[in-house]
Amino acid sequence: MFALILGRIASLVVTLIAVSLAIFLVLEVLPGDPAAIMLGTSAREDTLAALRQELGLDQPAVERYFHWIGGVMHGDLGMSLTYQMPVSTLIADRFSVTLPLSLLAIALSTLVALPLGVAAAAWRDRWIDRGVLVFTQLGVAIPNFWLGLIFILIFATGLRWFPAGGFPGWDGGVGPALAALVLPAVALALPQAAVLTRVVRSATLEVLGADFVRTARAKGLSPGRTLQRHVVPNALIPVTTILGLQLSFFFGGAILVENVFNLPGLGRLAYQSLNQRDLVVIKDVVMIFAGLVIIVNTIVDIGYRLLDPRLRARS
Template structure:
């Protein structure tokens, strides 16, 4: 197991380095003037020269890349051109919204998908199974931002139960903050819950048809105990892999959902930085999102090994 962890950590570090190099090359080295992109083609030459000097574009690309990576390792992400604030400060403020939003969406998605998938497989071709299949098909077909707009129209505008957008801040209390995050989290969770429900149903059906399950039933183990002790633990192995892949979609989907609900999270910061051509912020945020995906995949690999003893024995 330790060998597996060490191998995955080495792979994680190499992948992060490769991603950071790709981001740097695309934004600062490939043909095009980063200063002109940020200020626009109508900017004066002396203004462009001053920004190039401020960004260090007069220095070799390798030096700039090493300084950027070194600064990240020390917690220095640079200074935003638009906000005139350290990017680390901006990111920390926005992560305080994006991380709870994504975690709440993950919790809602998992809490919906696992029971529905198992129930549909246990009652195959019955009313429950057909209803679950309809839910999963609708969830896959409908994008999360459209679900968010419907939620705003119904629960905020018509019923007035939830705020239509914005975030009161954690200092205002947990309940108001939770109410502001609940609709966005559900809108973010439903499409992924639909996918996870289908995967859970398929994995459960596959395990139900296995020989060891039929043997357990032949020995007199009742249906519910068989599901709880034998079917669900084995069905969770492929489900864990899909859930890990979905975690990146939760953080990526937050960009659209945060803009629909006007939440000042990391996704909205990325959208604003892109609109304002703040390449310094864009570069750091893209690396952060990529880092989250890579770290999540690492944790999924470890979780997969914990669930599947065969992988531990190989390592």
């Protein structure tokens, strides 16, 4: 098992290096002048030359890459040209919104998907199963930003239960901050909950047909106890991998949802930086997103092998 963990960590490092190279090549090496992209084609040559010098674009690409990676490892992400402040400060401020939003969305998605998926499998082809299948079809078909707009119209503008947008900050109290995250978290969670519900239902049905479940029922164990002790624990093993993969969808969906609800998170920062052609911020934000997804999937992969005794025995 120790060798397995070392192998996964080595694979994590290689993947992070490959991703960083791809980001650097796309934004700084491929044909095109990054300075001209940021300032526009109408900028004067002396202004472009000054920006190239400020960003180190007059240095060799290999030197620029190692300078950037060294800065990332030490927390020095450079200076934003648009905001005129360190990118690390920008990301830290915005991360305090995106991280709670993503965690809340993951929790809601899991709390909805697990009972619905198990119930649909336990009462297969009954009204519960049909209702769950309708929910999953609607959840997959409806985009999260459209859900966000509907929630604003109903729960913010109509019923006035939650704020329509904005974020008061954690300094204003945990209650108002969480209230501002409820609607965007639900809008972010429901489409992924629909996907996860289908996975849970399929995994539960597969376990229900296993020999050890039939043996447990033959020994007189009740259906409820069989589900609780044998079916659900084994069905959750493949679900853990899907939860890790869904993190990338939560981050991607956060870009749209944060803009719909005007939340000052990483997704909105990426969108604003793209509009303002601030390549310094874009490069770092994309690397942060990619790094988080890769790290979480590595942790999930190791956890999956720890949970499954069959894979653990092979390690």
